[in-house]
Amino acid sequence: xxxxxxxxxxxxxxxxxxxxxxxxxxxxxxxxxxxxxxxxxxxxxxxxxxxxxxxxxxxxxxxxxxxxxxxxxxxxxxxxxxxxxxxxxxxxxxxxxxxxxxxxxxxxxxxxxxxxxxxxxxxxxxxxxxxxxxxxxxxxxxxxxxxxxxxxxxxxxxxxxxxxxxxxxxxxxxxxxxxxxxxxxxxxxxxxxxxxxxxxxxxxxxxxxxxxxxxxxxxxxxxxxxxxxxxxxxxxxxxxxxxxxxxxxxxxxxxxxxxxxxxxxxxxxxxx
Numbered sequence: 001x002x003x004x005x006x007x008x009x010x011x012x013x014x015x016x017x018x019x020x021x022x023x024x025x026x027x028x029x030x031x032x033x034x035x036x037x038x039x040x041x042x043x044x045x046x047x048x049x050x051x052x053x054x055x056x057x058x059x060x061x062x063x064x065x066x067x068x069x070x071x072x073x074x075x076x077x078x079x080x081x082x083x084x085x086x087x088x089x090x091x092x093x094x095x096x097x098x099x100x101x102x103x104x105x106x107x108x109x110x111x112x113x114x115x116x117x118x119x120x121x122x123x124x125x126x127x128x129x130x131x132x133x134x135x136x137x138x139x140x141x142x143x144x145x146x147x148x149x150x151x152x153x154x155x156x157x158x159x160x161x162x163x164x165x166x167x168x169x170x171x172x173x174x175x176x177x178x179x180x181x182x183x184x185x186x187x188x189x190x191x192x193x194x195x196x197x198x199x200x201x202x203x204x205x206x207x208x209x210x211x212x213x214x215x216x217x218x219x220x221x222x223x224x225x226x227x228x229x230x231x232x233x234x235x236x237x238x239x240x241x242x243x244x245x246x247x248x249x250x251x252x253x254x255x256x257x258x259x260x261x262x263x264x265x266x267x268x269x270x271x272x
Contacts, residue, residue: 100222141212163175
């Protein structure tokens with residue numbers, strides 16, 4: 001069979017994957033804290049028809065190898081952890097990380113390794129716990145659940161994540177400090193849905209997870225801005241441009257398959 005047909009098939013599969021990623025990016029254009037993805041391609045090992053001939057001094061020059069490419073494959077599907085735009089909500093429990101770092105959340109207190117998220121649309125439940133929209137507990141620097149005292153009438157959140165509580169008697173006291181995790185390689189995190197990431201061995205050395213406060217210059221964590229949310233970093237202009245490229249690439253590879261089929265048909269007709 002012709003090599004070009006299988007090369008065209010590999011190209012169609014690759015551009016189909018690219019369209020899948022683009023479709024997911026566009027679907028999450030309004031998802032808080034969403035990080036867009038991209039597909040990178042790489043060529044498949046080429047078939048060597050003839051090898052290299054070295055030059056012979058004074059008699060013959062060198063000859064390059066003759067190689068035929070066998071198609072394309074997916075090199076990587078990257079998650080671009082670029083900062084999204086700020087959306088002001090003026091809600092005191094809406095938080096945005098202005099810089100590096102991730103919030104830490106747990107489904108329950110027995111969960112050993114917390115999940116990470118950039119989505120800071122938090123809420124206060126009936127037990128005075130700071131939770132996510134799915135009811136997951138937001139963690140403090142020490143790894144505990146953040147719970148306000150019963151006689152707190154109001155609170156604000158400082159840029160380092162400290163919850164400043166206004167008590168019933170009019171006094172102000174510092175409460176728990178919201179914890180942030182610094183990740184060496186954010187692209188190494190595993191997406192598990194619900195705006196959550198899971199720590200992996202390629203995200204931090206040995207998969208370790210340390211908690212720091214916000215606005216920590218020594219550790220490199222960003223400031224926690226209350227009353228704002230981080231929007232999706234999807235750029236629709238780029239996505240639609242890449243969609244056009246993927247669509248034309250898919251069409252071109254399908255034309256390669258059609259042309260290869262016509263050639264094979266001509267070969268079959270030689271028998272007539």
